[in-house]
Amino acid sequence: MEAFRDAILQMIKASKEELAVFLDLCHLKTFSKNEIALQPGTIPQEVLFIKSGLIRVIITDRDGNEHTIHFAMENQFITDYSSFILQQPALYSMQALETTEVVVLPRKAIEWGYKNLHEGEKMGRLVAEFYFIYQDNRIKNIYSRSPKERYEAITEVFPNIHQRVPQHMIASYLGITPVHLSRLKKSER
Amino acid sequence: MEAFRDAILQMIKASKEELAVFLDLCHLKTFSKNEIALQPGTIPQEVLFIKSGLIRVIITDRDGNEHTIHFAMENQFITDYSSFILQQPALYSMQALETTEVVVLPRKAIEWGYKNLHEGEKMGRLVAEFYFIYQDNRIKNIYSRSPKERYEAITEVFPNIHQRVPQHMIASYLGITPVHLSRLKKSER
DNA sequence: AGGGGGCGTTAACAAATGTTTAGACTCGCT
DNA sequence: AGCGAGTCTAAACATTTGTTAACGCCCCCT
Numbered sequence: 001m002e003a004f005r006d007a008i009l010q011m012i013k014a015s016k017e018e019l020a021v022f023l024d025l026c027h028l029k030t031f032s033k034n035e036i037a038l039q040p041g042t043i044p045q046e047v048l049f050i051k052s053g054l055i056r057v058i059i060t061d062r063d064g065n066e067h068t069i070h071f072a073m074e075n076q077f078i079t080d081y082s083s084f085i086l087q088q089p090a091l092y093s094m095q096a097l098e099t100t101e102v103v104v105l106p107r108k109a110i111e112w113g114y115k116n117l118h119e120g121e122k123m124g125r126l127v128a129e130f131y132f133i134y135q136d137n138r139i140k141n142i143y144s145r146s147p148k149e150r151y152e153a154i155t156e157v158f159p160n161i162h163q164r165v166p167q168h169m170i171a172s173y174l175g176i177t178p179v180h181l182s183r184l185k186k187s188e189r
Numbered sequence: 190m191e192a193f194r195d196a197i198l199q200m201i202k203a204s205k206e207e208l209a210v211f212l213d214l215c216h217l218k219t220f221s222k223n224e225i226a227l228q229p230g231t232i233p234q235e236v237l238f239i240k241s242g243l244i245r246v247i248i249t250d251r252d253g254n255e256h257t258i259h260f261a262m263e264n265q266f267i268t269d270y271s272s273f274i275l276q277q278p279a280l281y282s283m284q285a286l287e288t289t290e291v292v293v294l295p296r297k298a299i300e301w302g303y304k305n306l307h308e309g310e311k312m313g314r315l316v317a318e319f320y321f322i323y324q325d326n327r328i329k330n331i332y333s334r335s336p337k338e339r340y341e342a343i344t345e346v347f348p349n350i351h352q353r354v355p356q357h358m359i360a361s362y363l364g365i366t367p368v369h370l371s372r373l374k375k376s377e378r
Numbered sequence: 379a380g381g382g383g384g385c386g387t388t389a390a391c392a393a394a395t396g397t398t399t400a401g402a403c404t405c406g407c408t
Numbered sequence: 409a410g411c412g413a414g415t416c417t418a419a420a421c422a423t424t425t426g427t428t429a430a431c432g433c434c435c436c437c438t
Contacts, residue, residue, distance in 0.1 A: 061333035069332055082325045085318050091329060114311075121310035122303075128317035129274050135324035136271045140280060142331060143258055143364065144250035147395090166415065175332065180395055182417055336425090355385065369425055371387055 001026075003075055004049050004103045011126045012119035022117060025109035031055075031096035038094035044084040046106050049077050053100025054164055058093045068172035071097075071158050071165060077105075077127060097165060147174045148184045190215075192264055193238050193292045200315045201308035211306060214298035220244075220285035227283035233273040235295050238266050242289025243353055247282045257361035260286075260347050260354060266294075266316060286354060336363045337373045 001023055008014065014022075028051075031037050037055055038044060048055070055078055057070040069092065072078035080090040084107070113120040137157075141150055151174055154161060161170065168178035176184075190212055197203065203211075217240075220226050226244055227233060237244070244267055246259040258281065261267035269279035273296070302309040326346075330339055340363055343350060350359065357367035365373075 059329055059333050067332040069328065082322045085322060114314075119310070121308070121314055125303075125310055125314040125317055128314055128321050132317050132321045132324060133271045133274060135321060135328060139258065139324060139327060140248055143256040144248050168415075177396055178416075179397080179418085183395090186417080357385075366426055367386075368388085368427080372425090375387080 001028075001103060003051060007049065007075060008123065012117070012123045014117055014119065018117055022109065022113050025112060026103050026105050029102050029104050031100045031102070033096060033099050035096045036093065037096055037100070037102075038080060038090055038092065040091060040093040041089045043087055044079050044090050046104050047077055047079045047081075047084065047110060048072075049103040049105065050074055051101040051103060053096060053098045053102075055100055056095045056097050056165075056169065058095060059091055060093065066172070067175070068169050071161065071173070073158065077131075081131060097169075142175075147176045147180075148187075150174055151181065151184060190217075190292060192240060196238065196264060197312065201306070201312045203306055203308065207306055211298065211302050214301060215292050215294050218291050218293050220289045220291070222285060222288050224285045225282065226285055226289070226291075227269060227279055227281065229280060229282040230278045232276055233268050233279050235293050236266055236268045236270075236273065236299060237261075238292040238294065239263055240290040240292060242285060242287045242291075244289055245284050245286050245354075245358065247284060248280055249282065255361070256364070257358050260350065260362070262347065266320075270320060286358075331364075336365045336369075339363055340370065340373060 004026075005019065005023065008019065008022075029048075031053070037048065040060065050072055052074055055072040056068055057072065057078070057080075058066050059069050060066050070078075072094075078094065080092040080094075082088075083090040083092070110124075114124055117123065141153075145153070151170070154170065154174075158165075167181060171178045171181035174181065193215075194208065194212065197208065197211075218237075220242070226237065229249065239261055241263055244261040245257055246261065246267070246269075247255050248258050249255050259267075261283075267283065269281040269283075271277075272279040272281070299313075303313055306312065330342075334342070340359070343359065343363075347354075356370060360367045360370035363370065
């Protein structure tokens with residue numbers, strides 16, 4: 001749980017005691033490769049903190065096509081956060097692309113934290129702000145850069161992604177077809 | 190300041206006293222039609238709460254093309270929130286499309302609120318969560334729906350927009366050209 | 379009242395992106 | 409060692425979207 005504790009202490013000050021109680025409300029879990037970490041349609045009851053591995057976030061459109069929305073990697077929190085906050089059925093689905101070890105933060109633990117950690121609400125604010133900024137960046141990129149430019153810049157957001165994720169999933173993340181991405185790479189040379 | 194007070198009380202409980210102090214740190218301001226409400230490149234020092242009117246949020250790409258990212262309307266908070274949080278130069282620019290009355294929340298007021306309102310941090314969390322959910326919805330839409338579908342659904346997010354905003358700005362928001370939007374409308378009939 | 383700028387539509391053409399199909403390659407599994 | 413599934417590239421063709429230019433309309437400003 002070391003990296004997880006550090007991630008919290010990077011955001012807020014917390015005494016050993018209160019932190020110990022909080023950590024005690026969480027537990028570890030391991031997803032095997034290709035395992036589904038969140039089933040769409042279910043109401044998310046937990047946030048995951050990734051210790052190792054990689055989770056792909058997917059949305060399925062009306063025609064049944066899957067679109068890759070996000071890759072969650074080491075030291076990131078991940079869930080269908082909107083659905084978690086609103087306690088509504090998830091639209092996203094999440095799939096472990098590698099064997100993935102996570103810390104599970106059940107909703108009860110998080111609510112306990114908001115109320116009982118001295119800076120619990122602040123931690124919630126900082127997490128929400130952090131992921132807001134991430135989303136905002138994506139929107140900036142989508143509006144102001146071409147798929148090709150976004151491809152060239154992708155390692156800024158996801159280092160190692162080319163070693164860890166098949167190219168057609170990257171294409172899906174960029175919002176283009178695998179065939180077209182292959183073409184863009186060719187034209188670049 | 191009534192609507193503003195209500196917006197706060199909808200999120201958190203606050204005593205009359207602390208709320209009065211907080212409101213006192215804020216002030217009113219009016220932007221005339223077409224006035225720039227935020228200059229890109231400057232570091233945002235305030236959040237605006239719109240009492241009446243409409244502000245368009247714009248990003249300018251490397252080639253100088255403007256892209257409409259958002260329309261902020263009555264009872265919404267608006268600023269370049271990412272840049273505000275990080276205290277970095279704004280990438281967005283904001284333009285009043287109508288005469289627009291706002292409550293100005295200076296950064297000092299917000300920081301005072303986080304520290305001194307009983308539920309100040311919670312308010313910050315709820316605001317960040319609210320705008321996270323908004324961004325997340327946009328991303329879901331962009332990935333899983335065509336421009337045409339998004340056009341047809343736009344009044345869910347921005348009621349009255351057709352009466353208040355020229356069509357070419359809506360096209361820009363949808364990420365397509367005005368000519369193409371015109372074409373889509375035609376094919377719909 | 380008149381003029382001019384902004385706006386929406388249309389058409390013709392250009393460029394970008396998707397679709398389908400095929401082939402070659404890798405790599406894990408038996 | 410060899411099979412098979414998954415993956416990437418490639419080419420040909422289809423569709424979507426952008427670009428440019430022209431026209432008519434409206435309405436805001438003086």
